[in-house]
Amino acid sequence: MSSSDVRRPAAAGTPVAPGLPVVLDAVSPVGSVDLDITGMTCASCSSRIERKLNKLPGVVASVNLATERAHVEVPLGTSVADLVATVEKTGYGASVVEPETDPADEGRSDAAERRLRIRALLAVVLGVPVIVTSMVPGLQVPGWQWVALVLTAVVVLGAGWGFHRSAAVNLRHGAATMDTLISLGTLAALGWSVYALTGPAGALGWTHDFSLRVERHTGMAEPYLEAAAAITLFLLLGRWLEARARRRSGAALRALLALGAKEARVLRDGREVTVPANRLVVGDQVVVAPGETVPTDGTVVEGRSAVDAATVTGESVPVEVGPGDAVVGGCVNTSGRLVVEATAVGADTQLARLARMVTEAQSGKAQVQRLADRVSGIFVPVVIALAVVVLVGWILAGAGASFALTAAVAVLIIACPCALGLATPTALLVGTGRGAQLGIVIKGPEVLEATRDVDVVLLDKTGTVTEGRMGVVAVHAADGVDEPELVRLAGAVEAGSSHPVAQAVAAYGQARGPLPGVTALREPAGLGVVAEVEGTGAVVVGRADLLASAGLTVDAALAERLAAEQEQGRTAVLVGWGGAARGVVAVADTVKPTSADAIRRLQALGLRPVLLTGDTARTAEAVAAEVGIDQVVADVRPEGKVDAVRRLQAEGHRVAMVGDGVNDAAALAQADLGVAMGTGTDAAIEAADLTLVRGDLRQAADAVRLSRATLRTIRGNLFWAFAYNVAALPLAALGFANPVLAGAAMAFSSLFVVGNSLRLRRFRPLPS
Known part of the structure; x- marks a missing residue:
């Protein structure tokens, strides 16, 4: 974006060009608009919305599940109402994102996470007793099954209501997602249990003999409430973890916007008048005292001082400025009094452009956690069709309605995607927990995919390789x-x-x-x-x-x-x-004493380090030679850092960026893998995918190793979860897996996934 970009307020139903909160490029006849999307629960949801939007003439849309937003490039004349209507016809909600960050966004995200947390806790409190009692006959006192039925009904229909609502919406639009499987599985389990309790299983003295034996069902209907409760419980916990990660998606932009000064002292008729910084206009003369932040981009007209621009430009040495020199908003005046004439204000300042770059870079698509959702779009209708075929087939074969229904329900239950839903969240939970113990913060599952093929590491100099x-x-x-x-x-x-x-x-x-x-x-x-x-x-x-x-x-x-x-x-x-x-x-x-060792460790992982800095080439080359880096990109501003990342990506490289300053935030967001030093700014930390809490560059190598190990675990979990379904479905269809065994097999597959994930606790960092 250039400083000539224009933002305009929205008016629903009008064309994009004259009415939308849209950034219009000065030379391209194409505008862009961002939409807040509500109701998405998995990657297949975002893919459906994206496909529908892209069918509109001239529209190029990218829907991001993590940020719950759609970035849409549209030809001039396209109506915002058409975009919103298209999303709503797909079964989701949409609204136009305001030009400025809405403080209420954080509140809405907090509220959504709180609701998920409450639902998950409700499922845990009521579901765990059902699961334990159903699997331990010694705990089954007279009437236990009726108490379990009530508890399970609250878990499935109350805590799990969101799954059923989403499945109903998808059904109305002829689509199927993981929510469809969850809803079908839990409702089938609950419904069959109600039916079973109307027979002998409802007697007050009846007990449930838990067994893993594979045998033909005798015809007696038995409840499997533990399956319904466990599916709902585990999936809600996974959704809660995902919501926590999504809630922080806008923090980088808020950190950037918070950096600028909130007020400015303007000279009016020879007097200093304090005004809000967002009320400044080009030509205003602003007084900046020692220790104050320069409120806007401008030119010094009076005074001399040293200006610390490290947070915005990356220059480690404060710059001496005097009359005629340019200064950037967000810099700190370290010494003498300055009078600065504003040359760019509001959205045209360098700081505002940095915020826009972070927003644009974060509109990219997350690549991990989509496999299970893509497969579920095909898997769900196949399983439903198979269950119907099994039901009809056994009835035609003379096996009786009870046995046929038992086999059909077993197919639905044994195919329930509990293990698929746990494959990523559990490995991520253990991997990130171990990382936290080691001072490595992994933000989300999309990080793991990025680490697999990274081959180039761009290293900011100031505060990353050096002390700052x-x-x-x-x-x-x-x-x-x-x-x-x-x-x-x-x-x-x-x-x-x-x-x-x-x-x-x-x-x-x-x-x-x-x-x-x-x-x-x-x-x-x-x-x-x-x-x-x-x-x-x-x-x-x-x-x-x-x-x-x-x-x-x-x-x-x-x-x-x-x-x-x-x-x-x-x-x-x-x-x-x-x-x-x-x-x-x-x-x-000064160079950090651990930097040279860190570079050697990164090289040992097959990564090529490149020093990237706003300092002069002479300064950068001296530092690079000291730590063992062969390639240097110097004299670059924040925009140049983003360009450097994009150039390498265009050449086919997978790029990691390590930085610590606000000036690095956009490049961190643009990179395939962003790594922030924990000793750096909030904007850099929030824009990055990984954070090294101790600010020790050697942790970068451990972070990559841990991320790759977590990714391998996730892929292993997904493989065995799919393999379980491939092996178990035929057994259920042939009548060898009664509903109780189906529930047990589903639980076992989940336990296997959790156990495999727990191996990540043994991860050890490289010795110092």
């Missing part, structure tokens, strides 16, 4: 000058400045002993610091120009040292007194 803060990396004293004395005097002078470079020198000096007192401190803008130091006289710390103006000479050896440090991309200052320069102090963003 300035520190003294080298001290060069002139011949005959005591280095501790040089550091002590330089630290004393710099302690009086708020500039980040000065603070680094001061901290270095303080760490090596008490600093002498100073008086008459002066700080010529952008040049350095001058002060009278007790026992020494005037001491100058700063650029060569400042020393020259103070009458201090710089010999050839020190000049060569200064040039060498600057050649390595470091910030170097001269220190002088008594008529001459006495030494050079070099400051830089």
Whole structure:
């Protein structure tokens, strides 16, 4: 998106171009609109909506189940009412997303998660006693089955009502999803149990002998309430976990929008007037005091200062700005007072564009967890047809209605997708739990698919490979000058400045002993610091120009040292007194001690590391050489980082991005795998798929290994869940699996999936 993009408010029923909250490209005759979709429960739901929208002339739609939104590219003249009506005709709700983030969105997501949590807890509280009692004959007191029936009815019809409602909606539109299987299975189990309890199984002294023996049914109807309760319970727990992940999908955008200043002090008729930042207009002159955030993009018209732009541009060293220099909204003014003339406001600022990029990057499709849903679209009608064939076939064969119905219901129950529904959530739960113990946060199942084929890792420099803060990396004293004395005097002078470079020198000096007192401190803008130091006289710390103006000479050896440090991309200052320069102090963003080891671990996993930074090529290459990275992409802004990710993806690479700043958020969202340092900004953490809580880059390799192990477990779970159905369906159809055995087999398949997932608890990180 360019700064010329236009946003317009919506008016339902009008064409997209004049009325929709749509971003219109300046050169393309195509607009885009985002729709909030309600009622989706699985990937087959999103696929159906996507197919229906894409059948409209000229429409290209992408429906994201995780964010519950559809991003629709439409030709000008397309009506928003047509888009909404198409979604509603498919059986779901739709509404236009407002141009700005709606604070109520989080509240709606919280409410949806709370409802799911309550339903899941209700299923647990009432369902567990049913399951345990049905499987342990010693607990079956007289009348137990009638109590179990009441409890199961509440679980299936109350807690599981959402499954039945979704199945009914899909039925009206001629479609079938996993909810259809769940609804059929649980209602069949409950209905058969009611029928069974009208016979001998309803007697007060009747007990249920749990057995895994495969034998022909004797004709006696037996309830299998545990199957209905277990299916509902496990699937609700899975849905709750998914809802928790979806609730956080919009947090990256909210974090980005929260970064900007909320108020600005504007000069009006020579007076400072405080106004909301969103009321600024181009041409306003804004006063920014030391420590304040620049409220909008603009140009400095008065004052000099060092501006910390690391959170927005990625530059690790604060930038000296003065009249005529551009500044970006969201940057922090570290020292002198500035007056900035606004050149871009609102949606046209760089910060707002970053927010839009994160939104666009997150509109992509999640690739995992779709296999079971795609298969269920075919599997469900096949199972229903098979159950009907079994029922009719056994009746025609003279087996009797009771036996035929028993076999048909067993087919439905034994084919119930409990194991399919648990395959992903349980492995994800155990994998993410183990990751949390190791300081690795995995956000959702889509992350796991991304780790499988990743072959390139883009590494942000500042705060990821390096510490993200300035520190003294080298001290060069002139011949005959005591280095501790040089550091002590330089630290004393710099302690009086708020500039980040000065603070680094001061901290270095303080760490090596008490600093002498100073008086008459002066700080010529952008040049350095001058002060009278007790026992020494005037001491100058700063650029060569400042020393020259103070009458201090710089010999050839020190000049060569200064040039060498600057050649390595470091910030170097001269220190002088008594008529001459006495030494050079070099400051830089220091490399983390674990970074080189982390790079080796990533390479051992078959990943090619690339250093990506907004710093100069000289600085980046020095850092890359120190940690063992061969390829560098430097001098890139946030848009450039996103472009770098897209370029590699276009070349066929699967790209991981590791970063920590707001400037990395869009690239993290665009990458196939986004990895955020836990010590970084909230925007980066929320935009990423993985978060390394301790901020140790070595965890990136462990995160990839854990994600791949979890993905392998999920795929293994899905395989055995499908294999179970393939093996069990013929047994049920031939009458060898009575409903009780069908329920037990279903429970066993679920236990197998859970047990397989629990193996992830033994995952161990690489030794340090």
